[in-house]
Amino acid sequence: MRLLLLAVLRPHTGNAVTAQRVRAHLEAAGHVCVLKDAFDFGSPSEIANLILAENCEAALALHLYRAGRLLQGHRIPFGIIFGGTDVNEDAKQKEKNTVMGRVLEEARFAVAFTESMKEMAQVQWPHAKGKIYVQSQGIATTPNATFNWNTFLQRSEWHQDEPSVYLVIVGPEVDPVFTREVKAKVKRAAGVRLIGEMPQGDLHAAVKNCFAVVNSSVSEGMSAAILEAMDLEVPVLARNIPGNAAVVRHEVTGLLFSTPQEFVHLAKRLVSDPALEKEIVTNGKAYVRMYHSWQVERDTYQQLIRKLEGSSED
Template structure:
């Protein structure tokens, strides 16, 4: 089949990484899967014209609203992959809720990363429950062997070799206003460093040189960064929200915090207890191997797209 995959494709973001991984799974099964950035299109008519001109047989979209709205009334069959903002944020908007319900009604199938995400979606759109499949993200980490850690530090303006703890914030500037606010706060926070995005294999190499990975998101579907840290034997401290709590069991496979004060307490306890650190890392690695198999994810998507024939 010739498949169209719509997603938000900003480089080095979770959506782009997930889309590329799914594309790889489908290519391996002999399909042609073409990625298109959902932000480049404004209406279902544009996608209908694209599907007709490029002779797509079927389509997939990540996010019911951001991608799925463009497939409304599609002449080709399609499937949907839930994003975290679908059930965590967009359901709060009446118009987005209506659109997402319509998209879900037309989709041949939908994929939720967790059972909790499926239950939240099924509570909003009960008629769609039977078509929602649960498939966790599959993880395969590939740290670069040529990554220059010291050059990375220098580029981050870490000129002084200070033995105190440092926090590096790495990633693309998606929201200009929020980015400017963060930059101003970082200027007034010694030991905190704002770094540009790097290729995934370099990021994995950088993570392996860190003591822990922090996820402070206030809304998550399923954080691949957390799962990658677990796979790389790096302990994780994450904000206690539904998406994070779905993949982290507190003090067993990671540490969950609810406020800055608890974050500091948990961080210090992790730094001062190497036995706890080792046990968390071991259990987290086992969890990822058992529940986030890259091979299982590949088989799941290869089987699901057969429903679009």
Template sequence: MRLLLLACLRAQTGNATTAGRIQDHLEAVGHICSLKDAFGYENPSEIANLISAEKFEAALAIHLYKGGRLLQGSRIPFGIIFGGTDINEDIKHEEKHRVMGAVLEEARFAVAFTEKMKELAAAEWPDARSKIYIQTQGIMTTPSATFNWKRFLQNAEWHRREPHIHLVIIGPAVDPQFTSEVNEKANRAPGVHLLQEIPQDDLHAAVKRCFAVVNSSISEGMSAAILEAMDLDVPVLARNIPGNAAIIRHKDTGLLFTDPQEFVQLSKSLMNDPSLERKIVTKAKAYVKKHHSWECEREAYQNLVLKLQ
């Protein structure tokens, strides 16, 4: 089949990485899968013209609202992959809620990353329950062998007392205002370093050389960064929100914090307790291997897309 895959494709973001992985899964069995950036289109009529021009036979979209709304009224069958923003944020807005319900009604199937995400969606749109499948993100890490971590580190109260402690924030600047605020605060905090996005294999190498990975998001669907750290044998400290708590058992496969004070306390506990670190790393690795298999994800999407024929 000729497949259209709509997603938010800002470079080096989780959405772009997930979309690229799904594209690879589908092309591995002979489909032609074309990735298009949802931000490049304003309305369904533009996508209808694209479908006609490129003779797409079916479509997938990541995010019920951001991508799915563009497939409304589509003349080809389509499936939807829930994003965290759908359930955590967009569902709160009346018009977005209405649009998402209409998209879900048209979709042949929908994919949720967790049981919790499915239940939240089914509570809002009960008639769609039977078409929502659960498929966790599949993880495969490939650390670069040539990445030079030291060139990024120069010389927060914690850092002044313990100069070997550094916090490195890596990623693309998506929201200009928020980026400006982060830059301003980071510039006043010795030991905090901001880096632009880097290739995934370099990012994996960087993570591998860190003592721990921190996820401080206030809204998550399923964080691939957390899962990648687990696969790389690196402990994770994450904010205690539903998306993170769905993949981390506190003091078992990672550490969950609720405020900055608890973050520091848990970080110090992890640094001073090698047995806790070993336990978390071992159990997290086993969890990823069991529940986030790249091969299982590949098979699942290859089977789901058959519903679009």
């Protein structure tokens, strides 16, 4: 089939990486995937023109609201992959909630990353219960063997008693206002480095060379950064929110914190307790291998896409 794959494609973001991975899964099964950025289109009519121009037979959207709403009313079958923003944020807004419910009515299937995401979606949109599947993100890390941290870091005191500790913040600048706030705070914080977006191989290499990975998000669906750190055998400290707690078991596969003070306490404990570090790393690697298989994810999407074969009903 010739498929339209619609997602938010800001470079080096989790959404873009997931979309590229799903496209690879589908193309491996012989499908042709036309990958487009949802933010390049303002209405379903623009997507209708794209579908016609690209001769697409079916579609798949990453994010129920951001991308899925653009597929409403077309005469091709489509599926949806939930994002954390869908169930954690957009579902709270009445207008968006209504739109997402209508999209689910038309969708042939929907995919949630966790059981908790599926349950939240079923509460919001009970009519979709029979079409929501769970497939965790599949992880396969590829560190760049030539990566050198010295390109990014210069010596600076973190604080007087532990000058060797650094906090490195990596990622693209998505929100201009938030970016300015972060940059202003980083300038006043010794030992903190802010690095822009990086190619995935370099990012994996950077993670591999770190003592731990921190996820301080207040809203997550499923953090690929956490899973990649586990796969790379690097300890994880994550904010205790549902999306993170779904993949991190406290003191088993990582450490969960709720306050800045608790984060500092747990970070210092991790640094001073090699046995805890080893246990977390070992358990995290085993967890990713068991529950986040890249091959299982490939098989699932290749099977689900068969639900889009043939024309939709008039």
